[in-house]
Amino acid sequence: MPVFVKKLLTWGSVAFLIYFMAFRPDGAAQLFRGIGAALIAMFQGLGDFLTSLLA
Template sequence: MPELVKKVLLWGFVAFLIYFMAFRPEGAAEMFKAIGAGLMAMFQGFGDFLTSLMT
C-alpha cells in the first residue's frame, strides 16, 4: 500500500477513536473491555496449549 494511504488511514482511525471516546465514553469503555477480555482469553488459550504440550 502506498505510504500516503497508510498515513491517511492511520490518522483517520486515530481521529475516530478520539471522537468515539469524547462523545460516547461508555461505549468506548465497553469496547475496550471487550477487546481486553478477548485478548486475555486468547492468551489464556495459548498458555493452556503450551502447558498441555509440556505435560
C-alpha cells in the first residue's frame, strides 16, 4: 500500500475517532467498554486454557 494512502487512512481514522467522541460521547464510551470487556474475556480464556494445561 502506498505511503500516502496509509497516511490518509490513519489520519481519517483519527479524525473519525475524535468526531465520534466529541459528538457521541455515550456511544464512544459504550464502544470502549465493549472492547475492554472483549479483551478481558479473551485474556481470561487464555489464562483458563493455560491453567488447564498445567493441571
